[in-house]
Amino acid sequence: MKLQILVSSLNQEVKSLAEKMNLQADTILINQCNENRYEEWTQDGHQIRCYHLAERGVGLSRNNALLRADADLCLFSDEDIVYDDGAVERIIEGFEQHPEADMLLFNVRVQESRFTYWNSFYKRVRWYNCGRYPAYSFALRTAKMHEKNLTYSLLFGGGAKYANGEDSLFIHDCLKAGLKVYSIPVEIGEEQPRPSTWFFGFDRKFFHDRGVLYHVLYGKLAAVMGFRFLLKNKSNMNSESCPEGLTFDEAKKALLSGIRDAKGGL
Known part of the structure; x- marks a missing residue:
């Protein structure tokens, strides 16, 4: 089998990025920037195909890579991942x-x-425990993705209307389409520290967007799962992480407003 790495990046010097990431397979690199052009090169015997696109949105970026993927397997990645030697194998x-x-x-x-x-x-990963995995952990059988016409939501994630949750929704859609998803205790790399591109603290928008996401993911169980999330993160909601100084009840109110809004249509 052959593997292809699908990298989503933002305003990067792509050849330096590819070297830093220690890419060990053919790669499709989507660089969101202010121009539209294509380039390709060979790195350590692997083909790097880079699409510079004047657009924004992590879901759109991942879809652009996924729709061009043509190897047996594909691996989603971000610009801050550095792979261990032997990861592809x-x-x-x-x-x-x-x-x-x-x-x-x-x-x-x-x-x-x-x-x-x-x-x-x-x-096995199921609907009730699929919400904690990031895209850079995902490896997939490419033909299965294309057969089921699976793509990322353009409503959630960096650059979209709702702040985050696109990875959870992608797994949710994979499960709904009948794909068999498993977690595996194998390390492949490390995330390099960098400022978040979407999380700016536990503010009203964060909890509102979380309510919208939970309605899409859990339906009638959205409020229950939302309350569980609030309790789990209650100890982290301090003056530093809550720029608006939200109380627990205010956070719950914002989350429930997101659920109500989602019921009316996204």
Whole structure:
């Protein structure tokens, strides 16, 4: 099997970026910038195809890469990921050992403040536990994605109407389409620290957008899952992380308003 890496970047010097990321497979790199042009080159024997596009939106960026993907497997990535030596071989080996899997979620090391998941054993991912995995952990069978016409939402994520949640929605759509998704305890790289492009603290918009997301993900269980999220993050809602000084009740009110708005249509 062959693997292709699908990189989403913003205003990058792409050849330096490709070297820094330690790319070890053919790559499609989408660079959101202020011009439209194409270039390609070879790095360590691998073809790098770069599309400079004058547009914004992480979902749009990932779709542009996914629709051009033509290898057996594809791996989503971001500009701040650096791959371990041998990462590509470990990913391919994962799919060879697990032919039942349409999508595998790998471990990527992150700084403590960004920690949301860690796979300790091989297990099936379901609708109720799919909301904590980032795109850079996703590896997929490309033909399956194209067969099911799966793409990223353009309403959620950096550069979109609602701040985040695009990765959770993508897994949700994969599961809804009947794909078999598994997490696997295999490390492939590390995320380099950088300022967030979308999280500016626990403000009203954050909780409102979270309510919209939970309605799309969980339907009638949106309020229950939202309250669970609030309780889980209550200790993190301090003066530093809450620029608007929201109380717990105010955060809950904002989240519920997002759920109500989503019921009326996005």
